[in-house]
Amino acid sequence: ERVYLIRRGAVRLSRVYESGEEITVALLRENSLFGVLSLLTGHRSDRFYHAIAFTRVEMITAPATSVLRAIEEDASVGLLLLQGLSSRILQTETMIETLTHRDMSSRLVSFLMVLCRDFGVASEKGITIDLRLS
Numbered sequence: 001e002r003v004y005l006i007r008r009g010a011v012r013l014s015r016v017y018e019s020g021e022e023i024t025v026a027l028l029r030e031n032s033l034f035g036v037l038s039l040l041t042g043h044r045s046d047r048f049y050h051a052i053a054f055t056r057v058e059m060i061t062a063p064a065t066s067v068l069r070a071i072e073e074d075a076s077v078g079l080l081l082l083q084g085l086s087s088r089i090l091q092t093e094t095m096i097e098t099l100t101h102r103d104m105s106s107r108l109v110s111f112l113m114v115l116c117r118d119f120g121v122a123s124e125k126g127i128t129i130d131l132r133l134s
Contacts, residue, residue, distance in 0.1 A: 001035075001063065001064055002035050002061050002062065002063055002064060003033065003034075003035045003036055003061065003062055003063075003064055003067045004033065004034050004035045004051070004059050004060070004061050005031070005032075005033055005059060005060045005061075005084075006028055006029065006030055006031065006032045006033075006034075006057060006058075006059055007030065007031070007058040007059060007060055008030055008056070008057065008058040009029075009030070009053060009054070009055045009056055009057030009058060010027065010028065010029050010053070010054040010055045010057070010119055010131055011027075011028045011032070011034075011051050011052065011053055011054065011057060012024055012026070012027055012028075012051070012052045012054060013025050013026040013027075013028060013034055013049050013050070013051055014049065014050045014052065015048070015049050015050070016048075016050070022050070025049065026088065026091065026092070027054075027091075027115075027118065027119070027131075029118055029119060031084070032084065032087070032088070033081065033084035033085065033088070034049070034051065035061075035064070036064075036081070036084075036085065054131045054132060054133075055130070055131070067081070091118075094114055095114070097110070098110040098111050098114060112129075115129045115131070115133075116129060119131055
């Protein structure tokens with residue numbers, strides 16, 4: 001029922017399935033959106049997600065109804081939302097491509113490349129990914 005915009009930091013979105021298994025569905029960074037399903041479908045979603053901060057996070061949050069009103073009043077707000085959703089779709093496609101590699105070492109290398117691109121901090125010694133992942 002709320003829309004969240006990450007202004008600073010990194011967040012992991014996960015979902016717990018009937019089997020009790022928790023699956024990471026997205027790794028989000030600055031200027032990423034989440035919580036938009038109810039906004040787009042017009043009704044409350046039956047999917048529940050956990051948002052866990054990897055780093056110190058600053059977020060902006062608003063009721064979905066307020067965001068919808070803002071879109072109706074100003075098309076540029078809708079365009080920003082569409083850009084955010086497009087970014088999430090591209091990230092999801094990249095993760096699907098990463099997971100379709102046949103062997104574990106190829107999947108790991110691909111995943112580390114994605115993390116370097118999205119969360120890496122370059123220095124003289126290389127790229128640091130300052131996230132606690134298991």
